[in-house]
Amino acid sequence: MPSFSGLNHVSLSVTDLDASQRFYTQVLGFLAVLDTGTARVCIHKGTGFTIALVRHDGSSGARFDEANPGLDHVGMAAGSREELVEWERRFAELGVEHSPIQDMPLGHHLNFRDPDGIALELQAPTPAYAAAVERMRTEDLSDEEVLAAAEQMVGADFVARQDV
Incomplete structure (x- = not known):
C-alpha cells in the first residue's frame, strides 16, 4: 500500500479572514505567508504545519459545530x-x-x-x-x-x- 509522510496542512472555512488571521498569528504564533483575497495561508515556523483560512462566497456564517459530519x-x-x-x-x-x-x-x-x-x-x-x-x-x-x-x-x- 502506498504511504504518506505526515500531515501537510488543514484548510478551515472561516467567516472573517482578518479575525482568524489575528487569532492564529497572535495567539498560536503562526506566520501569515499568503493572501489570495479569499484565503490566507499561515505557517508555524517551528513545525512547518500549515493552516489555510478560507472565506467562501455564499457561506451561511453559521458557527462551527463538531456534532455535524465533517471535522471534529x-x-x-x-x-x-x-x-x-x-x-x-x-x-x-x-x-x-x-x-x-x-x-x-x-x-x-x-x-x-x-x-x-x-x-x-x-x-x-x-x-x-x-x-x-x-x-x-x-x-x-x-x-x-x-x-x-x-x-x-x-x-x-x-x-x-x-x-x-
Missing part, C-alpha cells in the same frame, strides 16, 4: 504537560476560553476554539504513547504488534475492532 477538531502537538500549563497561562492572559488540562490514557489535552468556534486542541503524549509512536516510526512493526501496544496502554475494551 484540529489537534496540535505539545511537547509536555508542562508546556500545556504554559499555554493555559497564555490563553488566560489573552482571554482565550479553554478547558482545563485533561489527563487521558494517551496524553494530556487542552481544548479551545478559534473565532469561528472551530475546536482546537493541544495534546502532549504520555511517555508510553510517545515511545510507542516512535517505535512505529523507526521499526517495521506488524499490525498485531501495534494493536498489542495499544491494548497495553488503554486496555482490551478500548482497542478498535479490525472486522468492521
Whole structure:
C-alpha cells in the first residue's frame, strides 16, 4: 500500500479572514505567508504545519459545530504537560476560553476554539504513547504488534475492532 509522510496542512472555512488571521498569528504564533483575497495561508515556523483560512462566497456564517459530519477538531502537538500549563497561562492572559488540562490514557489535552468556534486542541503524549509512536516510526512493526501496544496502554475494551 502506498504511504504518506505526515500531515501537510488543514484548510478551515472561516467567516472573517482578518479575525482568524489575528487569532492564529497572535495567539498560536503562526506566520501569515499568503493572501489570495479569499484565503490566507499561515505557517508555524517551528513545525512547518500549515493552516489555510478560507472565506467562501455564499457561506451561511453559521458557527462551527463538531456534532455535524465533517471535522471534529484540529489537534496540535505539545511537547509536555508542562508546556500545556504554559499555554493555559497564555490563553488566560489573552482571554482565550479553554478547558482545563485533561489527563487521558494517551496524553494530556487542552481544548479551545478559534473565532469561528472551530475546536482546537493541544495534546502532549504520555511517555508510553510517545515511545510507542516512535517505535512505529523507526521499526517495521506488524499490525498485531501495534494493536498489542495499544491494548497495553488503554486496555482490551478500548482497542478498535479490525472486522468492521
